[in-house]
Amino acid sequence: MDTYAHETLRDRVVLVTGAGRGLGAAICDMLGANEARVVALDIDADSAHAQAQKIRDGGGWACAFGLDVGDEGAVIGVLDEALEQCGRLDAIINNAGVDVTTSIDELKSSDWERVLRTNLTGPFLMAKHGLAHLAPGGHIVNIASTAARRAWPNASAYHASKWGLLGLTHSLHAELRSQGIKVSAVIAGGMRTPFLLDRFPDIDVDLLQDPGNVAAAIKFVLTQPPQTVIPEVMVLPMKETSWP
Template sequence: MDFGLKGKHAVVTGGTRGIGRAITLALIEQGVSVTACHRQESDEAATLRAEFAARDAAARLVPADVADEGDVRRLLDVAHEAFGPVDVLVNNAGVISHLPLAEMPTAEWRRVVETNLGGTYQMIRGSLDRLARPSSIVNITSAVAKHGMPNAAHYVASKAGIIGLTRALCKELGAEGIRVNALTCGIVDNTGQKSPQGEAGKRRYAQMTALGRLGEPAEIAAAVLFLASDAAAYVTGAVLDVDGGI
């Protein structure tokens, strides 16, 4: 399906693995120039660069920590110099850990919240002078922001905060032609990544969905393409559930 995005420029955070990688590659397939970022070198980063080369894609992969204001500014400077104003910003970078609140050090709370919610804030704030007008911001959050999850209060709080940030900024930035939307993702089967719950956990989560299966990264990417495109020109402040009816 052609979403009419050819010639646009997108920045995708956390773009080397799972959902972020699928979004990055889906945008490239639509003819979008993409600047993706990752926090550290990895096999996934190396193979993504190889995919860029194999496709002769107008794409760059930049190391950056989205929680670091200086890294964010450098990332956006590199993106703008390479491909011009940013038409689509996808805030996907995130971290998680599993700890009961009574055992959660303050440092771990801060690490997760400052990466997930703080990183989204840093990227949007830092991009205001780099965004095209009009443009689209898509924030990736999680179904647990609505439903909750034990032993991950920091993660749930950060993902719920992204929904609040989305709804606030859609009103603040709408007059400039900047749309701000969020996707709440369900359990996604990131092929090649080990699930902390194991295969039994995957089966249990699949049974919790109306569709009886886990999601695929490409299905999240397809929703991002819709929100990035003119098909969603009158959509802002929306929180789109892509969770299989969990």
Template sequence: MAEPIHGLAGKSVLITGAASGLGAALARSLAAAGADIAVADIRQHHAEAVAGSLREAGARAHAIGLDVGDPGSAKRAVRETLDAFGRLDVLVNNAGTDVTLPIDELGADDWLRVINTNLNGPFLLSKFAATHMRRAAGQAGGGQGGGGGGGHIVNVCSTAAKRAWPNASAYHASKWGLLGLSHALHAELRQYGIKVTAVVAGGMRTPFLLERFPGLDPASLQDPAHVAEAIKAVLLLPESVVAEITVLPLQESSWP
């Protein structure tokens, strides 16, 4: 492992959707910076594989099978992270899904599944994580004014939270909602020393995008590791909070 960066050494990070794509890239990046990683994904065997590779590289890692939209599962994931590492400093709401269909073909179950994963999940996990972070901030002498520092919540949004294209109504609704939720939590939780950041990420070379849109030119997309590095930079800021950051590939086609 690379020499741990002081700002993340000993910190505990729970990442959802961490078995592939941006989540896996972020797990590797933050582990290399010294963080303990809870690798959470609905595909637990894939989460186990990622956690195993992190441990082989010298990091502390724990795999969690997680359905983010299920309240009991979300609460258990926070508790399991605390049990594994004794603390929870950072929550990254990264898990996402989509059903790419015109609205007349989009079933009610499809709509609900996308909203449940992309919006309800971040709400639930933020709710349970913030309860712990507020308590930890109070114990550290934080509270009103945020002097103690109570943790950091990162919500991975998308350029889909800023503009729209056809056949993605559920995805756009969920991501616009997530961006609003993120800014609302920023306004609400900063008094407790809890930072909240929305990451508006442009197109990435991940299966999530390339499998749905095989006509995309991978060269026009960004490596998810670059987005992971941007998130890490935000986490390393000692005092300031970045409420929103936009990370785009140089040839981004979904953003001006």
């Protein structure tokens, strides 16, 4: 046996939050193409179901649920339903994220709470309540950002959430290794997704990367041999401006 052979994603049950568009949709496409069984979650239930149908139309297996990841009761309920449909859970990819781009004096407390609730509390709840459902050798992947490593103006809530998510990831990596659970952070640089393009229509798309490239890095993280874990990886476009 080749001890360096990567694991396959075939038949592994992988749950993806924020699955309806952008990077989440690219992750689902990658998983479906590699014969994983996909649980697509999004606060916009219609977009989650559309993504799941796309995978099924391609001959794959997928189910979908609407979910606000910051709602603890809803998280518990969806995890139970997903397990009932799939029989197991092998990985959780915490991708859902929001941002409010404004100065600190204009930032509403309600928007601060919404960003932190989605970007940080959501992954905490998915990990806390998903842990009991993860199969042996399970994996939690948190999608961070270069905003977790350096800061720019008018993004205080987003920076706070992503720095916190990186801290949560490394803490869980240290805590859960002894239980055989892998925890990884994927720090993604700017991507050609609605997350950026909708808010910054004048952005130079040549400075951004295809979200499929980040999805490919996530595949690499997920398919390491059982004795290996990647706690953190950064994936940048060649012309990234938010990181030197």
